[in-house]
Amino acid sequence: MSTNALITTGIPSTLPKGAPPVRHFLQFSDFTTDEHMYLMERAAFIKKKFKAFEKHHSLVDRTLAMIFEKASTRTRVSFEAGMYQLGGSVVHLTTGDSQLGRAEPIEDSAKVISRMTDIVMIRTYEQAKLERFAAHSRVPVINGLTNEFHPCQILADIFTYIEHRGPIAGKTVAWVGDGNNMANTWLQAAALLGFHLRVSTPSGYEVNEKTAAAPTSMGSGSYKTYEDPLQACAGADLVTTDVWTSMGFEAENEARLKAFAAWRVDRAMMAVAAPDALFMHCLPAHRGEEVEAEVIDGPQSVVWDEAENRMHVQKALMEYLLLGKLS
């Protein structure tokens, strides 16, 4: 056989016949309630094995591409360590060290990267950019944070709540602070998982219901806004917040410091919450700004479990996107 024939009879440039349709996780509402419940159970199983030092190599020979257009500590470490623990490997790209920073179209980047890797995680600015990448990707794409959403973080937060307190359905979560990517994602989670969300933001920084486009399947009562953060926290089972200035909004920092001064989660807010209320923050945190040190470093805070759980839920997520439900 000639070399030419060997090449032309090689691997076709289309996906194999019978391959399952590619699924992406671009926002929390891309998955159904059942799928989210499965991910929670699977993450618990994977975490238990990890803690027992048991090998769990479900993604041997699979490669994750991670693309960062914004900074990260937790997202990078959790995806990278998680993929290695599953027996796979990782390629790490940033805007600065790839052609993405030199204006190669996102569509072209998606076509190329998704021919050489099996799954892609992207942290970028506009959700629309992530969607354009996904539309041209042959492999699953995961949102590692956009201006609009941070769905992997909310997976970890829900998992952490369940781990500490049991089912979250019917419970009350208070969001205090910016109506940002985290808040939008909490809105979607409340609608899908059946808990009550109370949102208190300064005027001008409200959540944009249209952006969140929270599914209404659980009824429109899944979230309510409060002018007074103390009122939002009254009786809440979980109080949570985030930075006042998200990545990409640094120019607004000074104005935000003034606008958000009354939205610092402090001991008074935790005191009116349920006696066994938890405190969460996706981190990085600014003590003395969005949260008092006594709260984030206090007994109700579960922020370190929350950070660790990013890895366990994302392992379950990558497995699910590549292999489907496993028993």
Ligand code: CP
């Ligand atoms: N919470 C979170 O996504 O952290 P990083 O920005 O460090 O990834």
Ligand code: NVA
């Ligand atoms: N809302 C923050 C989350 C950081 C993990 C941001 O987008 O910068």
